[in-house]
Amino acid sequence: MKLVIVESPAKSKKIAGYLGPGWRIEACLGHVRDLPESSLGVAIDADFRPTYEVLPGKGHVVKKLLKAMKEAEAVYLATDPDREGEAIAWHLLMLATLPQDKPIYRALFHAITKEAVQEAVANPQTLDGNLVEAQQARRIVDRLVGYLASPLAARALDGKYSAGRVQSVCLRLVVEREREIEAFKPELYWTLNLKLAAEGQEFTARLSRVKEAEGTTKTRDPLERLTTLLQTARLWVHKTVKTVKTRSPLPPFTTSSLQQAASKGLGLSPDRTMALAQTLYEQGWITYMRTDGVSIAPEAQSSAQAYIAGEYGADYLPPEPPLYIGKTLNAQDAHEAIRPTDVNRLPQEVAGDGAALYSLIWKRFVASQMAPARYAATGAVIHAGKAQGQPYPIEFRAQGRTMLFDGFLKVYEEPSDDGDETDEASEILPHLTDNQMLTLITPQVEEHQTRSLARYTEASLVQALEQRGIGRPSTYASMIKTVKDKGYIKLSQKRLIPTENGRTLCGFLSAHFADVLADHYTAQLETQLDEVAAGRSTRLDVLRAFWQGFQPQLAQAAASVVTPTPLKPLMLRPAEE
Amino acid sequence: MPTNPYDDMPEPPPLDDDPFEPPHPDDAYFMALDDPWIPPQPPDFDDVPPDPWLPDDDRFIRNDALSLPDVPPLSQDGLPGFETPEPTDTGWSWHDTQLIGIERPTDDGTAYEIGCLDLYANANTGEVGGHYLPMTAFADRDVASSFYQDMNHEIEEQGLSVHEIRDFAQDKTVALNEEPQEWREAGHEEYAAYEYLRDLAALDLAGRDDPPDHQLEPLLQTALDLGGVANDLETDASRPDIGQSSTFEALSAIGIEAEGFDPAKNPPPFYDAEAGTAYWIGVFQPDKDDRENCVTSILSLGRDPETGDLEAQLAPCVPGDWDKAYASAEYLIQVAQKGA
Numbered sequence: 001m002k003l004v005i006v007e008s009p010a011k012s013k014k015i016a017g018y019l020g021p022g023w024r025i026e027a028c029l030g031h032v033r034d035l036p037e038s039s040l041g042v043a044i045d046a047d048f049r050p051t052y053e054v055l056p057g058k059g060h061v062v063k064k065l066l067k068a069m070k071e072a073e074a075v076y077l078a079t080d081p082d083r084e085g086e087a088i089a090w091h092l093l094m095l096a097t098l099p100q101d102k103p104i105y106r107a108l109f110h111a112i113t114k115e116a117v118q119e120a121v122a123n124p125q126t127l128d129g130n131l132v133e134a135q136q137a138r139r140i141v142d143r144l145v146g147y148l149a150s151p152l153a154a155r156a157l158d159g160k161y162s163a164g165r166v167q168s169v170c171l172r173l174v175v176e177r178e179r180e181i182e183a184f185k186p187e188l189y190w191t192l193n194l195k196l197a198a199e200g201q202e203f204t205a206r207l208s209r210v211k212e213a214e215g216t217t218k219t220r221d222p223l224e225r226l227t228t229l230l231q232t233a234r235l236w237v238h239k240t241v242k243t244v245k246t247r248s249p250l251p252p253f254t255t256s257s258l259q260q261a262a263s264k265g266l267g268l269s270p271d272r273t274m275a276l277a278q279t280l281y282e283q284g285w286i287t288y289m290r291t292d293g294v295s296i297a298p299e300a301q302s303s304a305q306a307y308i309a310g311e312y313g314a315d316y317l318p319p320e321p322p323l324y325i326g327k328t329l330n331a332q333d334a335h336e337a338i339r340p341t342d343v344n345r346l347p348q349e350v351a352g353d354g355a356a357l358y359s360l361i362w363k364r365f366v367a368s369q370m371a372p373a374r375y376a377a378t379g380a381v382i383h384a385g386k387a388q389g390q391p392y393p394i395e396f397r398a399q400g401r402t403m404l405f406d407g408f409l410k411v412y413e414e415p416s417d418d419g420d421e422t423d424e425a426s427e428i429l430p431h432l433t434d435n436q437m438l439t440l441i442t443p444q445v446e447e448h449q450t451r452s453l454a455r456y457t458e459a460s461l462v463q464a465l466e467q468r469g470i471g472r473p474s475t476y477a478s479m480i481k482t483v484k485d486k487g488y489i490k491l492s493q494k495r496l497i498p499t500e501n502g503r504t505l506c507g508f509l510s511a512h513f514a515d516v517l518a519d520h521y522t523a524q525l526e527t528q529l530d531e532v533a534a535g536r537s538t539r540l541d542v543l544r545a546f547w548q549g550f551q552p553q554l555a556q557a558a559a560s561v562v563t564p565t566p567l568k569p570l571m572l573r574p575a576e577e
Numbered sequence: 578m579p580t581n582p583y584d585d586m587p588e589p590p591p592l593d594d595d596p597f598e599p600p601h602p603d604d605a606y607f608m609a610l611d612d613p614w615i616p617p618q619p620p621d622f623d624d625v626p627p628d629p630w631l632p633d634d635d636r637f638i639r640n641d642a643l644s645l646p647d648v649p650p651l652s653q654d655g656l657p658g659f660e661t662p663e664p665t666d667t668g669w670s671w672h673d674t675q676l677i678g679i680e681r682p683t684d685d686g687t688a689y690e691i692g693c694l695d696l697y698a699n700a701n702t703g704e705v706g707g708h709y710l711p712m713t714a715f716a717d718r719d720v721a722s723s724f725y726q727d728m729n730h731e732i733e734e735q736g737l738s739v740h741e742i743r744d745f746a747q748d749k750t751v752a753l754n755e756e757p758q759e760w761r762e763a764g765h766e767e768y769a770a771y772e773y774l775r776d777l778a779a780l781d782l783a784g785r786d787d788p789p790d791h792q793l794e795p796l797l798q799t800a801l802d803l804g805g806v807a808n809d810l811e812t813d814a815s816r817p818d819i820g821q822s823s824t825f826e827a828l829s830a831i832g833i834e835a836e837g838f839d840p841a842k843n844p845p846p847f848y849d850a851e852a853g854t855a856y857w858i859g860v861f862q863p864d865k866d867d868r869e870n871c872v873t874s875i876l877s878l879g880r881d882p883e884t885g886d887l888e889a890q891l892a893p894c895v896p897g898d899w900d901k902a903y904a905s906a907e908y909l910i911q912v913a914q915k916g917a
Contacts, residue, residue, distance in 0.1 A: 012739055012740055025738050025740075026739070034785055035785070064732075071736065143786050145786070146786025146788070147799075148803060149800075150788050151800050154793050162787040162788070275703065276703045280700050352668070352704075486787075551805075556804075557800075559806050569873070570857050571862075571863065572891075574832055574864070
């Protein structure tokens with residue numbers, strides 16, 4: 001009997017079916033061993049040696065798994081194909097203490113399909129020690145920050161505060177954005193639009209320049225005077241430009257882009273998105289959902305091309321199959337993008353989050369393999385003057401576009417955040433020629449106000465984290481969930497607002513652990529961990545470098561906690577007779 | 578360059594080691610009613626779903642079971658040229674099976690029931706739902722616990738995978754009862770027992786670096802040590818146990834108005850653990866009728882070694898007017914703090 005160990009029991013039945021008799025499938029339910037809850041669990045003086053113990057409540061599972069591993073003729077460690085999965089497999093191996101000649105393999109299931117499972121066990125690998133080392137380094141760093149900064153924060157702020165490493169960075173972004181909004185002073189400005197007509201067809205042009213200045217003004221009067229002048233002026237087309245513009249599809253989803261689109265389009269929080277995606281993965285609908293890669297397996301690309309050609313016609317295929325390359329800072333790019341395991345399993349019209357999420361993944365994937373949309377774009381520069389050829393020093397511009405070919409938009413349009421401005425509003429301009437005379441219908445002076453940056457949505461916060469290289473596909477959702485659950489930030493009208501406790505904690509952490517919370521520091525640490533994962537650096541290198549930066553801050557924070565508060569005299573009065 | 582510590586792992590088997598021939602989809606094996614993976618109740622699959630292991634959702638989910646809010650489908654669903662296919666019923670898939678224990682109130686007290694929860698998850702909605710089979714019940718909690726452990730031990734001994742526990746529980750129930758109960762829709766109590774047993778959220782380590790409350794003090798000490806700060810922090814445990822009422826009585830006994838003085842809010846800045854005496858340096862005693870007649874003292878609170886009663890003593894240090902006495906109190910505190 002051969003044993004396959006996966007993380008979730010939900011996969012075990014399908015995998016058993018795919019592998020047939022002679023295979024036993026067991027689930028370890030995620031991590032089985034970790035640093036102790038009751039102490040730091042890291043010996044700083046002994047090269048940061050971690051102490052691990054079986055997680056509370058996991059004893060029964062571990063006992064069962066170890067017995068199964070001992071009995072099996074071969075063991076396939078098929079935990080999830082990422083650093084955490086690699087570490088779980090390693091911990092199981094360490095606990096099992098199996099004989100040297102016991103065949104032990106690492107099987108990577110990037111999708112729970114018959115082909116992927118059979119391929120993974122037919123071509124197993126050895127455990128990737130570098131990935132395990134990187135996971136351990138991250139684990140130790142997170143523990144040192146969480147278990148050393150939290151008690152200092154709790155003592156200094158006289159309350160229950162906890163300071164997770166990446167969660168605190170997440171909190172800082174939200175607090176800083178709130179401070180920017182509070183400091184922002186809105187300003188009024190005015191614009192001038194002209195409603196014009198050419199051969200009976202109306203369109204709008206906006207004032208773009210007055211002499212050498214922008215067309216917007218900080219007072220209303222100049223524009224009002226201009227409208228008076230325009231009542232008696234002549235207007236004509238100075239110049240027209242026509243081009244064909246294309247709009248290309250976005251690459252298929254990574255974890256981050258999936259969380260953003262699901263938040264915008266479906267109103268799902270990142271952690272809910274990941275829970276649903278996990279179910280879809282375990283049931284064989286989609287590929288592994290924790291990824292920052294945008295590449296696609298050749299066979300999946302071929303299937304998509306065949307589907308598109310059959311369903312929409314060859315016109316909807318690009319001349320060459322697209323090749324997507326990740327642009328995100330610190331991307332590990334180890335996995336494929338998130339895509340349907342079979343493009344022919346179409347999305348269903350079912351009123352459920354999971355179905356909607358699958359639909360989103362399916363559409364974005366199919367769209368990513370389709371031809372760009374094409375538009376005819378027209379721009380016109382309009383002059384005004386006493387007579388044609390004698391323009392005032394002002395310039396108006398009008399632009400419009402019409403769709404020539406819908407391309408990928410036949411299948412998918414990226415959802416947008418509520419309130420976000422899009423450039424989709426496109427006016428159709430009439431046919432205009434150079435020097436054509438125009439009729440002024442009405443001038444419109446409009447008042448506007450500068451707007452502060454918007455508060456983060458969950459989607460835009462994930463995007464901000466990814467852009468800064470903070471966190472990884474496996475951590476975006478839990479970071480945001482943690483700071484929400486702890487009450488440091490709250491959701492109001494889909495926007496994230498820091499609470500008073502969140503501001504207080506952020507203030508303490510910014511004052512004492514500013515470097516650890518800095519974007520560049522966090523991103524640099526992620527890079528160092530990637531170097532360990534790639535075998536170009538060691539866990540000890542990373543931990544020593546981390547401690548060198550962290551310890552002085554710890555010392556400063558600790559000193560602030562023990563400095564006694566100046567006492568005031570205690571006042572006691574003689575008792576009344 | 579670091580070396581991979583796992584290089585000495587055995588090599589994988591040759592590619593042709595196991596052909597892994599999958600059964601043909603038309604094979605009767607896939608649809609056999611005695612297929613161990615097809616839930617025996619109900620066995621009729623009128624509309625054969627693409628995946629033979631997927632049950633009909635009506636039979637596996639309660640309308641109100643762990644329902645999660647729905648959101649409207651994506652706006653692009655109605656894009657021209659993209660017709661939504663007919664709905665199919667492939668959302669449900671087996672998720673987990675566990676033996677669980679539940680306390681149930683009865684006319685005679687409490688029954689401790691052991692049963693099996695067979696859980697399904699819906700990929701369309703994210704819901705979970707399932708069936709529950711009561712296996713047996715006991716009046717004694719320890720006996721029930723022992724039975725539960727025995728059952729799990731037997732599962733281990735037989736090397737059963739999680740998805741085989743359902744049949745195991747079914748067979749045991751038949752063997753244990755003359756009139757065995759049937760599988761029924763699981764209720765909130767069963768789901769709660771399952772969640773307790775296997776917290777699905779525990780699949781990752783999120784929150785494991787948030788120290789528990791009772792570890793904050795020892796970890797604070799660790800943080801101070803690692804921060805290189807000499808620690809004289811007074812912990813709660815080292816503070817004297819001085820109740821407010823006994824303090825009030827002790828101060829009243831020496832003619833002092835103690836109203837508004839709470840030793841918990843104004844803990845003694847200095848404490849002689851050996852003598853068991855707490856000191857407040859720089860206690861300001863104003864005279865509201867005569868601002869020229871104030872005094873700064875040292876207050877001590879300690880327990881009489883014989884009676885155990887709290888005793889207060891005031892040692893006057895600097896008499897004078899209000900400003901002088903108050904400034905003297907501040908000065909004494911400053912000197913004492915520097916000395917500490």
